Amino acid sequence: MPMTQGYEEKKYMMGDAPDYDRSQWLNEKFKPGLDFPNLPYLTDGAHKITQSKAILGCIAYKHNLCGETEREKIWEDILENQLMDNQMQLARLCYNPDFEKLKPEYLEALPAMLKFYLQFLGKQPWFLGDKIALVDFIAYDVLERNQVFEPKCLDAFPNLKDFISRFEATHFPL
Incomplete structure (x- = not known):
């Protein structure tokens, strides 16, 4: 399951609670062209996927890690x-x-x-x-x-x- 191809580690600093500074992410949020801009996200070819469960599902489908019957x-x-x-x-x-x-x-x-x-x-x-x-x-x-x-x-x-x-x-x- 080669999963690291094309992986790019992006970190967005938010600072400490209670005054989280989200400006770093908010300035980038709409640039990837996500249907529902959110973290984490996965770009897989033409597919741009947000939501952790959807990302896991995409990886599972791709690598035959789903129920078959x-x-x-x-x-x-x-x-x-x-x-x-x-x-x-x-x-x-x-x-x-x-x-x-x-x-x-x-x-x-x-x-x-x-x-x-x-x-x-x-x-x-x-x-x-x-x-x-x-x-x-x-x-x-x-x-x-x-x-x-x-x-x-x-x-x-x-x-x-x-x-x-x-x-x-x-x-x-x-």
Whole structure:
């Protein structure tokens, strides 16, 4: 998956909160000709893509990292949306001013959430079966974030721990 061809690292400085200075990006925002000017964006030939999910989808389509059968595509949509919901739950918690008060409730609900992923994965190597897909990258990200948040959260879920290890051992050529 050669992904670095044509990569150009652009950084826009915004300064510190609460007075973010967005002028550097705002002065450039409309120059790339994006339909919905936003960061990040990807220019891939004639395609100019914004929104992280759309960019990931484009990369997945291009490199055959999508579900192939109708069943796989449906599962992929279900799992991706569930993962994004769980990712947002953790983000909302972490940025909430009442973090310390709300953290125990999140940790109490975490095993039930992980159990769903355990059942969905089953004994398969990847969430859609034998072939890695974009949804596995998203699952890894969500599971790893929860493991950073609560290091022992996967201890009762050996197949999810195995999934993490398998993902980390997989070579993704760039």
